[in-house]
Amino acid sequence: MIVLNRPEALNAVNGALSTAVGTALDELDADPHLRVGIITGAGRAFCAGADLKALAAGQSFLSPTHPEWGFAGVVEHFVSKPLIAAVNGPALGGGTEIVLACDLAVISSQASLGLPEVTRGLIAGAGGLLRLPDQIPPKVASEAILTGLPIAPETALRWGLVNLVAEPDDVVPEALRIAQRIAANAPLAVTASKRIMAHRRDFGSDWNRQIWHANNADLEAIMRTQDAQEGPTAFAEKRAPRWTGS
Template sequence: MSRSGAELLVERRGPTLVMTLNRPEVRNAVNASLAEALACALADLDADEALRVGILTGRGASFCSGLDLKAFLAGEPRSVEGRGFAGLTEAPPAKPLIAAVEGAAMAGGFEMVLACDLVVAGDGASFGLPEVRRGLIAGSGGLIRLPHRIPPQIAMEYALTGDMMSAAEAHRWGLVNRLAPTGEALGTAQALAARIAGNAPLSIAFSKELITGAATWTEAEAWDRQRQRLDTVIASADAREGAEAFVQKRPAVWSGE
C-alpha cells in the first residue's frame, strides 16, 4: 500500500515504511509542506504496531539539499514545532530509521541523515555542512551529532571548511553502515530493514533507546535505565517465545508484548 503526495511519497513494504522526498526539481529541498508531511509519516511509523522500521530516501539525483531558500524568503517556517527541521531533526522516531542516500546530502539534508539511526549510501553519494560558506551554522543538529558519529577532529574539519565528504570517506569513518552501487542504496536499505524487522519489536525499541540515550546519560543513569528495560524484556511474552523458538529450532513469531 502506498500514499503519495506532492512533496512526499509514502509506501508500506511489509513491516517497513519507505518515505521518499519528492521535490527532485529543487534537489529535494525542504519547504513547509514537505516538513509537515514527513512529520506525519514519522508519527504514523511510531503509531502503527505492524511497522517495525522506516527508510528515508530522496527521489532523483540528490538526497536533499537542505532548506528551500525560496520558501524561507517567502516566510514559510523552517521547522515543525516539537520536531525540528523537516519534522525530524529534533524528534526522530522511536523506531529505527535508515537513510538511503543517493547523490548529495547537504546542509539540512545531511542533518536529516544524521538524525537517522543507520545510513546506506550509493557510491556516488556525498555529505556536507556548507553553512560556513554562507555565513550560517549547521543549526539543525549537524554540529551536535556529527562529532558523536565520527572522530571529533574530522567533524571539526568538515564543519569549518564546508567541504563535502565522499561516500567512501564517510564509510571509512563509520558514518555510513553500507556502501551500495549507485542506484542501489534503497534496495540495500530494504534488505537491512528486513533483517531488523525480523527481530523482537520490544527488544529493538529498547536497544535503540539505550544506545541513543547512553551518549547523554551519566553512567549511573545508564545502568539504572538498562536495568528497568531489561526487567521489562525478561518478563515479556516475546522473551519466552524467543527461548521456545530456539529450543524448538523454529522461527520466532513475535507479538510485541
Template sequence: MDVVLTERRAGVLVITLNRPEVRNAIDRRLATALDDAVTTLETDPALQVGVLTGAGTHFCSGMDLKAFPTEGVPVVGDRGLAGLARARLTKPVIAAVEGAAVAGGFELVLACDLVVAADTAFFGLPEVARGLVASQGGAIRLPARLPYHLAMEMLLTADPMPAAEAARHGLVNQLTAPGKAMAGALDLADRVRAHSPLAVQATKRIVQATRGLDDTTAFTVQDPLSDPVFTTTSATEGTRAFCEKRPAVWTG
C-alpha cells in the same frame, strides 16, 4: 503533487522526499508532510522500520533557501527540522542516500539510525558558507560520528565528504552501486525486522537515553528500560525458538 510519498512494504514504511526539481529541498509543506509520515511510522503497530530516501538523483539539499526569508527554518514543534532532526522515535529509521545529502539533508541522515549510500553519494554541512549554523543536529552529532578533526573540517570549511570516505570512518553502514541504495536499505530493514519489535525498540531507547553517560549512571537509566523486556512473551518466544531450532514468531 505530494511532496512526501509513503509506501508500506511488509512492516517497513518507505518515506520519499518528493521535490526532485529542487533536490528535495525542505520547505514548510515538505516539513509538515514528513512529520506526518514520521508520526504514522511511530504510531502504527504494524510498522517496525522506516526507510527515508529522496526522489530523483539526490537525497536532500537541506532547507529551501528561497523559502527561508518568508517561512524561516522549517521545524515542526519539538521534533525540529522536518519533524525528524530532533524527534525521539522508538522505531529505527534507515537513510537510503543517492547523490547529495547536504545541509539539513545531511542532518536528517544523522538523525537516522542506519545509513546505506551509493558510492557516488556525498555528504556536507555548508551552513557556514551561507552565514548559517548546522543547528539541527549537524554540529552536535557529526563530532560524535567522525574523528573530531574531520568533523570540524566539514563544519568549518563547508567541504563535502564522499560516501566512500564516510564509510571508511563508520558513518555509512553499507555502500552500494549507484541506484541501489534503496535495495540495500530494504535488505537492511528486513534484517532488523526479523527480530523482536519490543527488543529492537527497547535497545534503541537505551542507546538514546544513555549516550554520553558514565557507566554507573547509564546502568541506572538502562535497567528500567531493559528489565521489563525479560518478562514479555517475546522473550519467552525468542528463547524457546532458539532452543527448538526454529524461527521465532513475534506477537508484539
C-alpha cells in the same frame, strides 16, 4: 518508506515537507505492523538542505503545526522505530543532518555528504554541530564542519558515518535488506535497544548509577515479555521465532 518528494527543488525542505515527513514518522511510530522506516529522496538528490528561496521569501522550513519536530520534521523528532537513510544522491547541509538523525545509512557511490553552512555565513544548526562530533572522531568532524568541504561516500564509510556504499540503483534495495533483517527481530527488544542507546548520555558517564537503573529497568521489562520466552524456546526447538510484540 518515506520519500522526500520535491525533485524539482532537489528535495529542499520547506514547511510543507517538514509537516509531511513528521506526520509519516508519527504514523510509523503508532502502527505496530511497521517495524522500520526508510527515508530517501525522489529524483537525483536526497536533500539539498533548506529551501533558500522559501527562506528568502520569509517562509519557515519548519512545520507550521509542529515546529517542535525540527528541520524536515525529523531532526528533533524521536521515534521508537529504527530509521535508515537511503542516500540516493547529494545530501548537503540539512540533507546530511537528516542522515545524522537516522540510526543507519546506505549511500550511493555517486552521492556526497557535507555541512557547507560556514561557506554561506551560516551554521549547521539542524543537528550537524551536535551529532557529527559524536558519530565520527571529533577532529575529523571539526574539519568537515569548519571547512565546509564535501564528504565522499568512501570517506563517509571509513569514518563510520554510513553503513554501506552501494551502486545508485542498489541504494534502496540495500536499505530494504537491512530493514528486513531488523524487522525479523523481536519488536519490543529492537525499540528498547534504540531507546537505551538514544538516552545513554543523559546521565553522563556509563558508570553513573542512574543510567544503569534505566538500562536495568528496560531489561527487566523485556525479560517479562512473551517474546523473551519465545526467543529461547524457538532456539531450543530449532525453528524461527514467532514474535507477538507482547
